[in-house]
Structure formats: C-alpha cells, structure tokens
Amino acid sequence: MRELSDRVSTDSALIDVGSVEAIKERLVSYLIHTVGVDPEFAVARDWLYATASLVRGILSEQYLNTARVEYDQDVRRVYYLSLEFLTGRSLMKNLWSLGLVERVREALKSLDQELDEVAEVEFDAALGNGGLGRLAACFLDSLATHAYPGFGYGIRYEFGMFNQKIENGQQVEHPETWLRYGNPWEFERPAILFPVRFGGHITCFKEESGKTVCHWVDTEDVMAMAYDVPVSGFGSGVVTKLRLWSARATRDFDLDVFNAGSYIDAVKDKTISENLSKVLYPADTTLMGQELRLKQEYFFVSASLQDILARHLRRHHDNLDDLHEKVAIQLNDTHPALAVPELMRLLIDVHGYEFDQAWDITRQTFSYTNHTLLPEALETWSISMLESILPRHLDLIYQINHRFLTEVKRHFPGRPDILGRLSLVDDKARQIRMAHLAVVGSHKVNGVAELHTHLMRQHVFADFAGMMGEKFVNVTNGITQRRWLLQSNTQLAGLISEAIGTDWVTDLSQLHRLEPQATDSAFCERMQAIKRANKERLAALVEARTGVVLDPAAMFDAQVKRIHEYKRQLLNLLHVIVLYNRIKDGNPPAHPRAVLIAGKSAPGYYMAKLIIRLIHDVADVVNNDPAIEDRLKLVFIPNYNVSTAEVVIPGSDLSEQISTAGMEASGTGNMKFALNGALTIGTLDGANIEIKDAVGDENIFICGLTAEEVAEKRTLGYHPWDFYNGNADLKRAVDQIGGGFFCPDDPGRYQPVVDNLLRNGDHYFVMADFASYAETQARVEAAYGDPEAWTRMAVLNVANMGMFSSDRSIHTYAKDIWRIKPLKQA
Template sequence: MDHLVKDALEGDRRVDTQDVDSIQRALITYMVRVVGTDPRSAGPRDWFLTVSHLLKGILSERGMTTSRAQYGQGTRRVYYLSMEFLTGRRLMKHLLDFGVESKMREALEGLGQDLDAIAEEEPDPALGNGGLGRLAACFLDSMATHRYPGYGYGIRYQFGMFSQTIEDGQQVEHPDNWLHRGNPWEFVRYGVNYPVRFHGRIVCFKDEKGRQKCQWVDTEDVLAMAYDMKVTGYDSPVISNLRLWSAQSTNAFDLRYFNQGNYIEAVKDKTTSETLSKVLYPMDSTVLGQELRLKQEYFFVSASLQDIVARHLRAHKDLALLPDKITIQLNDTHPALAVPEMMRILMDVHGLDWEPAWDLTRGIFCYTNHTLLPEALETWPIGMLEHVLPRHLEIIYQINHDHLQQVRFRFPGDMEALRRMSLVDDSTQRIRMAHLAIVGSKRVNGVAALHTRLLRENVFPEFDEMSPGKFVNVTNGVTQRRWLLQCNPGLSDLITEAIGDAWTTDLTALTALEPLAEDSAFRARFMAVKRINKERLAVHMKGLTGVMADPDSLFDVQVKRIHEYKRQLLNVLHVIHLYITIREGGAPVPGPRTVIVGGKAAPGYHLAKLIIRLINDVALTINNDPQVRDRLRVIFMPNYNVSNAEVTIPGADLSEQISTAGTEASGTGNMKFALNGALTIGTLDGANIEIKEEVGDDNIFIFGLTADEVAQTKQRGYNPWRVVEEDADLKRVIDMITSGFFSPQQVNRYHAIRDALFEEGDRYMVLADFRAYLDAQAAVDALYQDPETWARKAILNVARMGLFSSDRSIHTYADDIWSIKPMEL
C-alpha cells in the first residue's frame, strides 16, 4: 500500500473504473486528499467516505454533462414535488448503476477491505415513511435509467420520521439522526437559497394602469438552502437531481442579546426557523404541530417554485413558455399549495394579471391522488391559513369563486354539487387541498385501476363529469434494479443466466421464465436461492429481536405502515386462531409457520400503537409456549425501513396484502414481494386486482369482500356482533384478547380494540372477512406442503410481473401526462 500512498501524494490520476489498479490508486488518493486519513490506520467509516467521494466525483461530472445537454437541447423537464423520497442507501446502487461493483470489490479486497462491511457504514436516509417515499425514489430511478429529464424536490429532514424500538411490547420513538456523521452524497449549494415568507398582512393598491395589485408585507422570513443529491440510472449516462431544502434563519445570531447574557434569546430566530426541516410529519395532534406541518409544506413548495421559475428564466426569459418547457407533478396533496404559490409568483413578483397567470398555472401542474379515505384527504383550517399564509388564502378564495361560477354553468340549480365541489368546506371552515389540486391541474391520476375508478365514481364524480378525460390511471410500479437486481443477487443471477439481462431495463422480458416453471432442475435452483434468502433473513431478525426463525417454516410476512385499514389486526386474529388450533391439536394441524410483522405507527395514532402492542403480547405468549413455538413463531421487526426491506422481501414466502377492499390506493410492497417469488394472499384491493389478472387466479390467494360488497354490506346495516356470535372460532379469539389472556397484568389493555370492532362498527370489516381469510390461509398451508407446486407458482409470479415496473409507470407518465421525451446524450 505504501507505493500507492506515495503515488497519491505525488499526483492525481483520472480513475479508470474498469481497471482494478486504477481504482486502487484513486481510492488511496481520495483517502489521503479528501478524507484526510492514513490508509494504514483507516477504519470502515473512512473507507466508506473514500469510496463515496470517489463516486461523487463521477456523479458530478455526469451530472454536469446531463445538465448541459438539457439546456442545449431546450428539453422539456418534469419536476416531481414530494414530501417524501425514500431513496435507500446509495453506495451499492451507484456501483451497480455504473457497472463497477465487481471491480470495486476486487480493488478493495486487494487493499484488505470488504465492500459489504464498508456498505454497512451507510445509514438509511430518513427522508420518508412508507410507500409514498419509496414510489418517488423508484420514479427518479426510472427517469434516469430511461433518460427522461426529471428533477425531484423535497425537504432535507434532519431527523426524518423516527427510529422505532420496541420496549415492553410498545413502540417507542427516538430521533432518527441520520445526518449526525454527515452525508457524503450531498452537494451543498450555498449560492442557491430563497426567502420563504410567513404571517404578515396584505396591502392592495391600484397601479399606474388602474389594475389591482397586492403586496404581502411585514412577513417573518426563513431562508431555504439547497442540497443536491445525484440520482443515477442503471447503465445510463443521464444523472437526475434530487434537490432538498434545509431551513436557515435569516437572522441566525443576535449579538445584542448575547452580550446582555440572554443566550437563549440570541439564537431564538435560528432555532425557530430551523424546526421547519427538522422532522418529517411533526405530530399534528396539537395546533402548534398542525401549523408546523402547514409551514413545512409551504416552505418546500415556495422554495421549489422560486427555483423552477428562476431556472426557466435563465434559459428562456419568457414566462409564457412555462407550460411548453416544464411540467410539475404534485405527489399527493402535500405540495398542493404550489397552485396558489405559482399564482402569487406570477402576479405579485412578475406582474401578470389574473387570467394569464391562471392559464399558465393550469397548464403546468398535474396531481397524483394516493388515497380513497376521506380522513386522509388533506384539509387546512381557514383561520390557520389566514394567520400563516394570508396572501394564499385570498388567492384560494378567488380560485374558488371562479371555479364555482363554472360549476353553476355545468350543474345549474344543483346546490349539492356546489357544496361538494367547493374548495371551501363551509361546515368545518376548512380548505380542501385535493379540490385545490384538481382545479389547478391539467391532469389528475389515480395509481391503480380500481383506485382510479373509485376516484371517478365515488370520491370526485362531479369533477370527472365536469372535466371529461382529466382523470386518468397510471398504475404504480417498482424499480427492478433495487428491488430484485440489488436486493436479491442470487435470484437475479439465476434469472440472467436463464434468459439474459434484458429484464433489468424491460421487465416484460421476464415472461421468458414461464416455461422454466415446468423444469424441475430450475425449480430446485429457484428454491435453493429462496432458502439462502430465508436463512439470511432469519439471522437478520435474530440480530434485531433475539428470536430465531426456522428457515424450513413458511415465512408469512406483513411489513408496511401500521394502520387500521391495512388490517394487521386481521393477521393477529388468524395467528391467535393458529395458536389455539396447534395447542389443542385441532385438525388439520397447520404446517410450521413464522409470522413476521413490521411497520411504524404514527406517534399520535393510539389504536395503531395498541395493535403493535397486541402483536408483541401475542408473540411473547406463543414464542415461550413449548407446545407451540416449534410450529408457530411470531416476530415483530422493529424500525422497518428500506434496508430491512431489502433483506425481508427476498426471504418471504407469503406476502400479506389484506387491506379492506376499496381503501388501498395501489400498494407497491405487493409488487416487490411477487417479483421476488413470494405468493400473495390478499383482497381485491389496489394493485392486487391487476396482479391477480397478470399472475392468474391459480397463483394468488384472494379472499374477502370486494369494494362494492363492502359498500353494500354497510348500506344494509352491518352488525359485527352478529358476525362474532355466528362464528365460534372468531368469538373465542376475540374473547381471548378482551379477557386479558395475552395481557394478564392489565386485563382491560385491549378494550379500545374491542370498542373499535363493536362500538364503532368494525369500520374496516375485520370481523366480516375473518372466515374467508382463515379459508384462504388453510389453502396456503395445504399448498406449502407441496413444494414442487409452490415453486411452480412462485416462478410464474416472478415471470408475470412485467407490468409492475416503475419504468412502465414512467413511460405512461411521459407519454400521456408530461409530454416529455428521452434525452439524447
């Protein structure tokens, strides 16, 4: 190594990423000159920083080339605004995308280092919570892979959601300080910062031409500073960008207060301002928490739009060209304030009149809806908006006035239509953000066929009737690069050996695997890969929980956000039924099973947190019962995140996708599990319907009420008490929970769950679907006893997942919504 250190100190060399010697020299150069550590005493963290900075240089060069090409070609761009981007660890992804993993591994081995150990030094970026953020990350990957000019905008959360531990069976939240040792992938753009204003008052006047003009004055300002993270595509020269905003105070330190000895007041402005980018989704059970959430949303929207408009004017000078040169995608309602903010920028900053500004705004935005649940459709109190964003409330009122005029023309005399379509909910004095996003966008899309149909028919029927063709469907997808190629190398290698590697950028190529489902030798190799993945998962869970799972058992996995509609509770009811059956020797005795549940509950969502505690109480009972634990184990995986998912998904046998029909917009976990060879048990909800259509009825376990049947059952007068009284197995399970069998120290611990099921009417039909779920699980047990048939079905699931690539989603967006073309480089 000494001669490499000597060479590094004598002169820099451009790295040849396909030459091991060149990589080694470059590594030592970066270790010495950038990281500042002697290679002979460097630890894994030093090596992680060294490899990262080497790759960061390549990212920067390619990013500049991409940016110059975009400006040179006058390319139309899409800007993707999202409160979440769950990108996952970057090191292995960049190596994979650049095609240099094997060379880097060899170079590091020659220097006495292990790439896998080095990669473990990287924390998960805590920039999201669940499917919304993972979807956004998949989309950026697909845009870069297929050379679409895309750009992401979000917030650089210092602490992200929270780090979850389980203590005494309960969720405990801790700050997820993923940045405490810095982030080597980010580029700090000190020269890119914008003021974001809050509070203040509005002053209106007539200009020299007699036109009404307004100014927002006496505001409290925060500075948004840009941090860029480069996004690579697989085997692609195009580099996309993810720009994250960090809140900075405009008055970071008051020396006058400091000199008076008032040290707290001296930094008060800095502390208050920087809370905006501290934590993802502050707890909104208080007015202050709600106001902080509103400020967060506006903070990132305002900074992003100021940046987008400034970039446009550097290249084109003419604001009238905005709809021709840019499209802005609103990922859910969190960025919906972009609509009035764009109007404010165009009118108050650039002097446009209302009509031309509104025409430009409606030609720029598109909106993705991600929910069917009324309570999840975001609204804001009018009083809070008036206090925090008074100018925007005025603009929203004007948008609503003009909108309702059109509603009156389309539905004359229909006061109910006016009430339902208004941006203002008069009964609650709140602004409906989904309505604002719909009115201000040229396209609105759902994320699965059922979801889009229900949006059009049930949630926004008048909007659909008023603007035919505005609502379209783009079924979600996942990137096969991270969710197969990277996280499941054994299966990836087996697939590539069998059919080639075209599937890495065209997932429909997996159909070539179908004939191999009938090949016994291929089935054996396929299941051998699954066995290795299960062993890896078992070791991983042992390290997290202390509970060792038997890889010979069926790995039954439900990992997702903890929510009533996702019905982790139904899963637990089945587990308790299995426990009773095994303990009492009921027939048929189910095969060995390990039930794995993971996910976070929102800090203020008390019932979801209680469900987590029930899962852990049930697990404690089962895992310590010598009569049962060899045939049934229950594991709650704490702090479920992207890195845990990359181990969990390849090791799953059964994928639990059991939300109440009509509640899940799409889901992407269902796609990842099937792509990795797990069979799905699920309801006809979200993308499960399309997965069923693709893989075939015989290769998926579907159960339960459909969305239409759920609605009909509720309309007829659903009685959960009667369901329980008519099902002895269900009654016994419920009695065990409510009598304190699993919580003898506190027998009434789960009465809130009882109340949700009975007093509140079992809103998510857990009891109604219990018997059908048990029957489907019995079919799972029977099939798992036939390994050859199980393997055949698992292979067919993989082979028929071509539709569910985020590449297909992005091609659809590009053609039908964004009107963008791949770049030429």
C-alpha cells in the same frame, strides 16, 4: 452477475475507474485527502466515505453532462414535488448503476476490506415514511435510467421520521439521527438560497392603468438552502438530481441582544426558523404542530417554485409566457398543493401577470397524483391558520374558487347543491380542501391503480369527474427492479439472467420469457435453493434484532407495511391466535409457520400503537409456550426501513396484502414480494387486482369482501356480532384478547380493540372477512405442502410481473401527462 455488473462503461476523462488497480489507487487517495484517515487505521465507515467520494465524483461528471444536454436541447422537464423520498442506502445502488460492483469489490478486497461490510454501515436516508416516499425514489431512478429530463424536490429532514424502538412491547419514538456522520452523497449549495415568507398582511392599490396590485408585506422570512443528491440511471450515463431544502435563518443572531447578555434570545429566531426542516411529519395533534407542518409544506414548495422559475428564466430571458411548454410539475399527493397558489402569487405579484393569464399557465403546468380514498386522509387546512400564516395564498385561493364555481354554475345550472361539494372552501368546517385545490389547479389527475382510479372517479371526486372527466386518468404504480431484484436478490437476478439474458433490468416485460422455466425442474430446484439462502439471511436478521430463532424450513409469512387499521394487521393476528389455539388443542398445522410483522405507527395513532403492543403480547405467549415448539412463531421486526425490506422481501414465502377492499390506493409492497417469488394472500384491493389478472387466479390467494360488497354493507347495515357469534374460532380469539389472556397483569388493556371490532361498528370489516381469510390460509398451507407446485407458482409470479415496473409507470406519465421525451444523447 459479474457480466451484468461490469457491462456499463464508466471511463471518465477525470476519474479513471477502468481497472481494479486504478480504483484501488483512487480509494486510497480519497481516504487520505478527503476523509483524512491513515489507511492503516481506517475502519469500514472511513472506507464507505472514500468509496462514496469516488462514486460521487463520477456521478457529478455525468450530471454536468446531462445538464448541458438538457440545456442545449431546451427540453421540457418534469419536476417531481414530494414531501417524501425514501431512497434507502445509495452506495450499492450507484455501483450497480455505474457497472462498478465487481471492480470495487475486488479493489476493496485487495485493501483487506469487504464491500458488503462497507456498504452495511451506510445509514438509510430518512427522508420518508412508507410507500409514498418509496414510490418517489423509484420514479427518480426510472427517469434517470430512461434518460427523461427530470428533477426531484423535497426537504432535507435532519431527523427524518423517527427511529422505532420497542420498549415493554410498545412503540417508542426516538430521533432518527441519519445525518450523524454526515451524508457522503450530498452537495451543499450555499449559493442557492431563496427567501420563504410567512405571516404579515396584504396591501392592495390601483395603478393609473386601473390594474389592482397587491403586496404581501411585514412578513417573517426564512431562507431555504439547497442540498443536491445525485440520482444515477442504470447504464444510461444520465444522472438527475434530488434537490432538498434546508431551513436557515435570515440572520444567525442579534448581535445587540447577544452583547447585552441575553444569549438565548439572540439565537431564538435562528432556532425557530430552522425547525422547519428538522423532522418529517411533526405531530399535528396540537395547534403548534399543525402550524409547523403547514409551514413545512409551504417552505418546500415556495423554494422549489422559485428555483424552477429561476432556472427557466436563465434559458428564456425574463419570459414566463411559455412556462407550461417547458415545465411540468407533478404534485405527489396533496402535501405540495400549496404550489398552486404559490405559482399564482409568483406570476402575479412578482412577474406582473394578469390573473387570467397566470391561471392558464398554472393549470397547464401542474398535474396531481391522488394516493388515498380515505376521506380523513384528504388534507385540509383551517381558514384561520392560513389567514395568519399565508394570507396572500388564502386570498388567491378565494379568487380561484370564485372563478371555478362560476364555471360549475354554467356546467350544472340549477344545481346549487353541487356548489358546496365542489367548492375549495368548506364553509361549515371553515377549512380549505387541499385535494380540491390540487384537482382544480391541475390539467391531469391520476389514480395509482385501476380500482383506485375507478373509485376516485365514482366516489371521492365524482362531481369533478362529472364536470371534467377527461382530466382523470390511471397510472398504476410500479417499482424499480434494479433495487428490488437486481440489488436486493442478486442470486435470483443471476438465475433469471442466465435463463433469459439481462435486458429485463431496463425492460421488465422481458420476464414473460421465464414462463417455460416454471416446468423446468433444474431451474425450480435452483430457485428453491436461492429462496432457502434468502430465508437463512432473514432468519439471521430476525435473531439479531429480536432474539427469536426461526427455522428456515418453516413458511415465512410476512406483513410489512405501515401499521394502520385499514391494512388489518389485526386480521393477521387473529389468525395467529387461532393457529395457536389449534396447536394447543392437538390440531397443529401441517407445516411450521413463522409470521413476520413490521412497520411504524404514526406517533399519535393510539389504536395502531395498541395493535403493536398486542402483537408483542401475543408473541410472548406463542413463542414461549413449550407446547408450541417450533410449529408457530410470531415476530415483530422493529424499525422497518428500506434496508430491512431488502432482506425481508427476498426471504419471504407468503406476502400478506389484506387491506379492506376499496381502501388501499395501490400498494407497492405487493409488487416487490411477487417479483421476488413470494405468493400473495390478499383482498381484491389496490394493485392486488392487477397482480391477480397478470399472474392468473390459480397463482394467487384471494380472500374477503370486494369493494362493492364493502360499500353495500355500509349502506344496508353491517353487524359484526353476527360473525363473532357464528365462528367459534373467531369468538374464542376475540374473547382471549378482551379477557386478558395475553396480558394477565392488565386484563383490560385491549378492551378498546374488542370494542372497535364489536361495539363501534368494525369499520374495517375484520370480523366479516375473517372466515374467508382463514379458509384461504388453509389453502395456502395445503399448497405449501407441495414444494414443486409452490415453486412453479412462484416462478409464474416472477414471470408475470413485467407491467409492475416503475419504468412502465414513467413511460405512461411521460407520454400521457408530462409530454416529455428522452434526451437524444447524454
């Protein structure tokens, strides 16, 4: 990959990185002058910070150039608002983008350091939890790579989600101290500071002109301070930014109270204020947690919008009339939905616009991405809480709702029933529906896979679609091949580049040229060798994390994603138990199998955490039974994150994508696995459908009910007992779980799991899909027994993943939703 990694020119007027010797001199200089460490005594982390300082300087120059071009061309920009940005580690990503991998590797080598070891000590940025944040990170990469003017906004979480530890088989949450050693990539911006207000009350009066003016007064204020993280484009010379907000008190402490001897009370307000940016997703099982989460969401959208307006006014001199012509704001899920009334507040209360003009600007500025079909996941906030914390916004939401329902009445005359369904206000529950607010306040609403968008139109937002169908569009999610192939699977990336050149790095559709290689024995043999090496690397990670030794010759069967009942880790686990029983009965599978599961459960999600414990109890039995030998292993990899994924995904043979049909919006893990040559076993859910269409029915393993069949069973009646009694393997496995076979010290531990499957309706259709899943797994086993055929299928999967790049997603957003164009020069 030397040609690819060095092909981008990064010569700079200020920073010379044109040669290995120049880089070496720079690294030593940064180590001494910035890190403050003697090279004789420097450790890997010191070299990380020295290397990051070098790279950050280059990125800063490129960003300033990008910003000047954007300003001079007065381009329309997109601002991506997301509560999560799961960026992972940045050193290798930026070196690849700048074309400096090999030069920096050689420079460090000459200083007796290994680049891979230096990169390994970097902490993952703990700014997200799962697919939502990973998608946002991919999108920023694609924006910069293709020179689109864009900017990301989020929160600088001090502790991130949590660090998942497994203690006695149970998930235990510990603080994610990712900032323990600081963040070498961020620029602190103490001068970029905006007040964010909470509480208080509204006072309204009429001016002489008859205009009603409202003021939000007696508020408690928190300051939002900016931290900027550069996001590099691959080979484009364009750098955009992720601006993260950190909460600061309006004053550090009350000196009078301090002098009176009450030291704790003196800094109480500071401590409370700064809690807003401490932790991603505070537990919302208590009223205090709910209030903190609501404040967190408003904190970041208020600061972001104030910043966006300030930037616009610097160029357009106190005129916001054309804001929607120069600004596009994307709401990534409902977490930033409060941006709709906040922009209204800023336009009306601060800048003096009339309601109608402000509403017209607002609706043309925002667009909204929906990420879920689960009704319980569609965010709502209680009216009483909004009234207490954001009274002005509640008032504006009521006004927006009144105006919207007037339109509904005109569109659906004589249909009072539809008013309640479309209203932003749920009068019975006394709640505000944030998804409805996002839909009404946006000019476009997109789903993230064809099935998801179809179901969104037909079910979740059916009434809205009946009224404003042109608003709803599809933009299937994508992943960045720079992170998920070029960087994480360099050997496979090199093999692909040898076969078809390197254009695929920025145009993934070029992968279709690999198809003839599926029948080239030399290519397939090299691909098998690369997969074997990746499996050995994964096996080493598993042994280091868990102590379990895996045989790389076994099929590596991976299900790595958030632990949730609809994602059905339980379905996978039931199959593991069935395989275990078959081996015990003298009927072992033809090929050894290692089942790898990883993911975090939300701290308050009892059933998901119980499933994690069940996985560990089953693993203890399976992995320690001498009769099983190495024919079956079950491993839970703790604290799954981006860096772990970069090892798991290239090293897996089989990708488990088995969510209940109609419940997964898209998924992006399915794309990452297929891009790295893993075959998919999955339901017809989310983007699995589009992957199946792309790779062909013969190159994927589809099982289970369709979304239509699931809906039909829900309507006509579903009886999980029928499946339990009709399948001896399934019945035996469920009985073992319920009877304490895997936890003899506490036989009733998993009775809630069995109750959910049999007595509480099996909401996620685990029982109904088990037979199809098991039969499909038998087909997987048979296919794996023919290495040549399996590799041919793997090559065809890789070759047909062109449409699943985040580049394609961004091109679609840019053209159909944001109306932005690439910069003319950078």
